[in-house]
Amino acid sequence: MSRREGSLEDPQADSSISPLPHLESKIQQTHSLARLLTKYAEQLLQEYVQHQGDPFGLPGFSPPRLPVADLSAPAPGHAGLPVPERLRLDEAALAALPPLLDVVRRRQAELNPRALRLLRRLEDAARQARALGAAVEAVLAALGAETRGPRPEPAAAAMAAATATAGVFPAKVLGLRVCGLYREWVSRTEADLGQLAPGGPA
Amino acid sequence: MPAGRPGPAAQSARRPPPLLPLLLLCVLGAPQAGSGADTAVISPQDPTLLIGSSLQATCSVHGDPPGATAEGLYWTLNGHRLPPELSRMLNASTLALALANLNGSRQQSGDNLVCHARDGSILAGSCLYVGLPPEKPFNISCWSKNMKDLTCRWTPGAHGETFLHTNYSLKYKLRWYGQDNTCEEYHTVGPHSCHIPKDLALFTPYEIWVEATNRLGSARSDVLTLDILDVVTTDPPPEVHVSRVGGLEDQLSVRWVSPPALKDFLFQAKYQIRYRVEDSVDWKVVDDVSNQTSCRLAGLKPGTVYFVQVRCNPFGIYGSKKAGIWSEWSHPTAASTPRSERPGPGGGACEPRGGEPSSGPVRRELKQFLGWLKKHAYCSNLSFRLYDQWRAWMQKSHKTRNQDEGILSSGRRGAARGPAR
Numbered sequence: 001m002s003r004r005e006g007s008l009e010d011p012q013a014d015s016s017i018s019p020l021p022h023l024e025s026k027i028q029q030t031h032s033l034a035r036l037l038t039k040y041a042e043q044l045l046q047e048y049v050q051h052q053g054d055p056f057g058l059p060g061f062s063p064p065r066l067p068v069a070d071l072s073a074p075a076p077g078h079a080g081l082p083v084p085e086r087l088r089l090d091e092a093a094l095a096a097l098p099p100l101l102d103v104v105r106r107r108q109a110e111l112n113p114r115a116l117r118l119l120r121r122l123e124d125a126a127r128q129a130r131a132l133g134a135a136v137e138a139v140l141a142a143l144g145a146e147t148r149g150p151r152p153e154p155a156a157a158a159m160a161a162a163t164a165t166a167g168v169f170p171a172k173v174l175g176l177r178v179c180g181l182y183r184e185w186v187s188r189t190e191a192d193l194g195q196l197a198p199g200g201p202a
Numbered sequence: 203m204p205a206g207r208p209g210p211a212a213q214s215a216r217r218p219p220p221l222l223p224l225l226l227l228c229v230l231g232a233p234q235a236g237s238g239a240d241t242a243v244i245s246p247q248d249p250t251l252l253i254g255s256s257l258q259a260t261c262s263v264h265g266d267p268p269g270a271t272a273e274g275l276y277w278t279l280n281g282h283r284l285p286p287e288l289s290r291m292l293n294a295s296t297l298a299l300a301l302a303n304l305n306g307s308r309q310q311s312g313d314n315l316v317c318h319a320r321d322g323s324i325l326a327g328s329c330l331y332v333g334l335p336p337e338k339p340f341n342i343s344c345w346s347k348n349m350k351d352l353t354c355r356w357t358p359g360a361h362g363e364t365f366l367h368t369n370y371s372l373k374y375k376l377r378w379y380g381q382d383n384t385c386e387e388y389h390t391v392g393p394h395s396c397h398i399p400k401d402l403a404l405f406t407p408y409e410i411w412v413e414a415t416n417r418l419g420s421a422r423s424d425v426l427t428l429d430i431l432d433v434v435t436t437d438p439p440p441e442v443h444v445s446r447v448g449g450l451e452d453q454l455s456v457r458w459v460s461p462p463a464l465k466d467f468l469f470q471a472k473y474q475i476r477y478r479v480e481d482s483v484d485w486k487v488v489d490d491v492s493n494q495t496s497c498r499l500a501g502l503k504p505g506t507v508y509f510v511q512v513r514c515n516p517f518g519i520y521g522s523k524k525a526g527i528w529s530e531w532s533h534p535t536a537a538s539t540p541r542s543e544r545p546g547p548g549g550g551a552c553e554p555r556g557g558e559p560s561s562g563p564v565r566r567e568l569k570q571f572l573g574w575l576k577k578h579a580y581c582s583n584l585s586f587r588l589y590d591q592w593r594a595w596m597q598k599s600h601k602t603r604n605q606d607e608g609i610l611s612s613g614r615r616g617a618a619r620g621p622a623r
Binding site (some may be wrong): 051052053054055056058061062063064111112113114159167168169170173 | 247248278280282308309311312314315316322323324326327328329366425
């Protein structure tokens with residue numbers, strides 16, 4: 001999605017043309033993208049658990065919810081926030097996901113080197129998260145809402161954690177957590193955009 | 203799944219976990235409330251074991267929350283709860299497990315051995331890698347396409363089933379000098395293959411071998427020595443044309459072009475032709491097509507569509523003495539033989555058995571004669587052409603004779619009435 005499409009300040013634009021159709025179109029497109037990525041995220045999760053082996057993927061499997069650097073699940077009160085604030089949180093999460101998905105992919109490349117489809121899905125998920133995050137940011141800009149400023153790179157905290165000894169089982173659990181977070185946040189983004197899409201409650 | 207008896211002392215081989223940029227792992231020893239993270243630790247972590255060996259493992263609780271004990275803990279392996287008789291409490295905070303006669307790992311990422319609290323929550327996990335060291339790869343075969351590259355294929359030892367991820371690496375070096383090189387483009391023509399795209403020398407032998415490595419060891423194949431020129435193959439001959447031979451109902455002419463990539467070097471190329479009837483799956487092969495770019499198929503069924511393919515073997519290239527490697531077959535080219543004009547059973551000519559040119563006593567003798575001519579004369583093609591011309595002439599004169607006899611018959615009848623005045 002091009003930022004150019006979301007610009008509402010084109011001096012050449014005919015002032016009689018309302019910017020609303022453009023904004024609606026952008027919201028609708030982003031909402032469609034989020035819906036598509038929600039489906040892909042679900043497929044990624046299924047593919048991931050399949051390659052880790054049981055009990056991953058078994059009903060009732062409840063591993064420790066290890067905290068993930070710079071990212072947590074949507075808070076219980078997320079849905080009660082104003083839509084622009086929700087979208088800001090969505091956008092921040094989507095921006096944090098790609099490097100986490102990259103780390104999972106690298107680890108899975110060692111643990112499951114022949115799982116080419118899984119590795120491809122993880123690579124695609126990182127790209128898709130970036131794309132959706134950029135699209136949400138464009139929607140926020142079109143709404144005139146502030147977006148978050150540049151985020152500090154998580155390198156310092158990440159590198160500290162990186163030096164810790166990492167066993168295979170915790171790595172599998174952590175990968176599951178990241179894939180789960182990816183699914184939760186794209187699904188959350190779809191729902192939040194649905195509030196703004198034509199025909200939605202907003 | 204392991205047998206249900208305590209086994210001998212564990213023979214686990216503890217492999218140090220890799221240090222990786224896991225950006226996400228929580229700080230050890232600082233579990234989140236209610237998360238169950240790091241409240242226990244399993245030892246050994248991620249061991250590698252031989253199939254049939256035993257393992258003794260422990261799950262030690264940290265004591266967080268205070269007062270936590272090993273009472274009520276249990277083990278699962280790949281989601282299946284292990285029999286309680288395999289476990290015993292070593293002390294208040296440690297539960298031990300003894301597994302014997304281990305089977306090969308169920309998945310390449312390792313079998314999941316998990317220590318659970320009484321309520322089923324996961325306290326810790328460790329991944330077991332149970333398998334076999336690799337056996338020697340064998341049966342390496344290589345070929346070069348147009349002398350520009352080299353592709354090799356091999357068979358993994360023990361059919362490749364080690365239950366562990368096994369890495370195969372194709373290595374090569376010039377026999378008398380040079381360093382070891384490693385092939386980089388794998389799985390090009392199947393799971394156990396590699397392609398070397400460039401920088402290959404001719405007229406000098408290479409040594410090629412395959413190294414197989416997994417967590418339990420490594421194995422190396424025998425060394426294959428070859429010169430690129432001895433394993434050359436090429437593209438199928440292009441521009442294959444199949445056409446009728448005049449009105450001859452049992453023959454088709456096949457022509458092709460020498461493969462262009464090697465056309466300047468194919469001094470001794472040999473070709474093979476195969477053909478089949480349109481609705482048959484049985485190919486007939488014409489083997490004896492030496493360094494020619496045309497051939498006549500004879501003894502075919504009249505009025506029948508045939509599919510024809512040609513392939514090339516660039517043997518003898520640059521003086522190589524080896525057999526060479528056949529190219530793929532060309533795309534099928536179709537043509538039909540003319541319908542027979544002679545009445546016969548089934549409405550068509552009696553086709554020779556098997557469609558071979560030599561069937562039938564006359565043709566057999568002719569083939570022998572032409573074979574002799576080929577050895578002792580330089581005009582075998584001319585001979586077949588002459589023969590076909592003769593045949594066509596015979597057919598034509600047979601028709602003419604029939605017509606003449608018809609006229610003659612009527613003439614005789616006329617003559618019986620007396621000569622014309």
